[in-house]
Amino acid sequence: MKVLIVGGAGYIGSSIASACLDDGITPIVLDNLSTGVEAFLTGREAYIGDMADQVLLDKVFHDHPDIAVTIHCGALIVVPDSVREPLRYYRENVAKSVELVDGLVRNGCRRIIFSSTAAVYGQTDSLVVDESLPAAPSSPYGRTKAMLEDILRDSAEAFGLGALALRYFNPIGADPRLRTGLQTRRPTHLLGRLIEAAETGTPLTVTGVDWPTRDGTGIRDYVHVWDLARAHVAAVRGFDAVCPPGSFVAANLGSGAGCTVLEMVEAFAEVSGVRVPVEPAARRKGDVPGGYARWDRAHALFGWRPTLTLQDGIRDALRWIEARPSVLGD
Ligand SMILES: NC(=O)c1ccc[n+]([C@@H]2O[C@H](COP(=O)([O-])OP(=O)(O)OC[C@H]3O[C@@H](n4cnc5c(N)ncnc54)[C@H](O)[C@@H]3O)[C@@H](O)[C@H]2O)c1
Structure with a gap:
């Protein structure tokens, strides 16, 4: 079986491609390498270009x-950039996806x-x-992302598509076999900031310690990128x-366990031996x-669980x- 992975040279798409290969599915990648990297295409058939290119x-x-x-993973994903450059984000993520769906x-x-x-949801x-x-x-x-879900809902009805939106919470980690991982040296998410603080010996600034959570710090749902990748394989296998x-159909993919900032600091100390x-x-x-995800629907639909x-x-x-340096050659 073959799957087309648009954005398959990026962090999540390349992990999905690895999980497909491990499961006997052949990934064909289409990526414009705007944030993806060529090193993640080793051993995979790939087309370099834009998803809107008919x-x-x-x-x-x-x-x-x-x-x-x-599997459509191609997008720009940096929230503050989207605030500064909304038209670029609507063009790249929405307008080009419309062209992609048309071509499909x-x-x-x-x-x-x-x-x-998970960014399609508001605060609960x-x-x-x-x-x-x-x-x-x-x-x-x-x-x-919410707009594209609507576009897919309408297109499903009009063109007889099956369209499955998988709503990822906060992916962390890498392919356990270390074929791929985050391209960026210094990710801005909490784990990235913790790693940087540990490396530089600086404290971690925790903004907000009076939230209605168990220890007052913000809570998020961190899901291993390999669990995300496996979910796609299960969904592909049972698609119809x-x-x-x-x-x-829309389904959450998260760990189902909320993790506060202080709990992440604790878990990081446990794994790395460095208390930041x-x-x-x-x-x-x-x-x-x-907040954190309920993932029961993904389990009911295609038997997935984190x-x-x-x-890990x-x-x-x-x-x-x-x-990373040896895989990316830098
Ligand atoms: N990383 C996260 O925290 C997160 C969370 C939830 C959802 N997502 C979604 O998962 C998907 C993948 O995210 P990621 O973290 O792997 O990001 P990424 O930047 O690593 O990957 C995106 C990939 O899409 C490619 N791309 C972008 N525009 C393209 C275009 N017009 N034509 C062809 N290729 C194009 C990039 O080159 C890159 O390889 C995105 O759709 C993102 O919205 C990511």
Whole structure:
């Protein structure tokens, strides 16, 4: 079986490609390398170019008429950039995805898995996030993702597509076999900031220590990127039962366990042996307490459950930092 992975040279798409290969599925990658890296294409068939390029899409399907499913991970993903440059984000994430869907329909590919995000949700009082919550994204980035879900819902009905939106929470870690991981040396998420603080011997500033969480610090759901990747394999394998022609389905992919900032600091100390001191600070404008996923729907649909722990994610992130220069050649 073949799958087309748009954005397959990026962090998550390349992990999905590895999980496909391990499961006997052939990944065909289409990526414009805007943030993806060529080193992640080693051993994979790839087309370098833009997802909106109709000539390229026709060529991909001419060469591989047996592509069964397209997994659409191609996007710009930096929330603050999306605030500064909303038009770029709407063009890259929405307008180009419309072209992509058009090209897929024209080429007869009617099964799509879309990389969506927890950023389509608003803040909840209970902190638990399930798929019944209405979309209430708080950034242009989140809105591009919510918009594309609507576009896919309408396209499913109009063109008989099966469209499955998988809403990822906060991915951490790397392929346990270290074929791929985060391209960036210094990720800005909490784990990235902790690693940097440990390396430089500086304290971690914790903005907001009076949230309605068990220790007052913000709470997030960190899911191992390999668990995310495995979910796609399961969804590909069971696609028609999960998402029959004409249907749009959305499912959360998270660990299901909230992790506060202080709990992450503790888990990091446990795994790395380095206890990073914390410096409490006031909340920043626009910050939210956060939340965590219910993933029962993904389990009911395609039998997925997260299997790797927070500690596994931290350990694999640290192992990847060691392996990264040799994989990326820098
Ligand atoms: N990383 C996260 O925290 C996170 C969380 C939730 C959802 N997601 C979603 O997962 C997907 C993958 O994210 P990631 O973390 O791997 O990001 P990434 O930047 O590593 O990967 C995105 C990939 O898409 C490619 N791309 C972008 N625009 C393209 C275009 N027009 N044509 C062809 N290729 C294009 C990039 O070159 C890159 O390889 C995105 O859709 C993102 O919105 C990511």
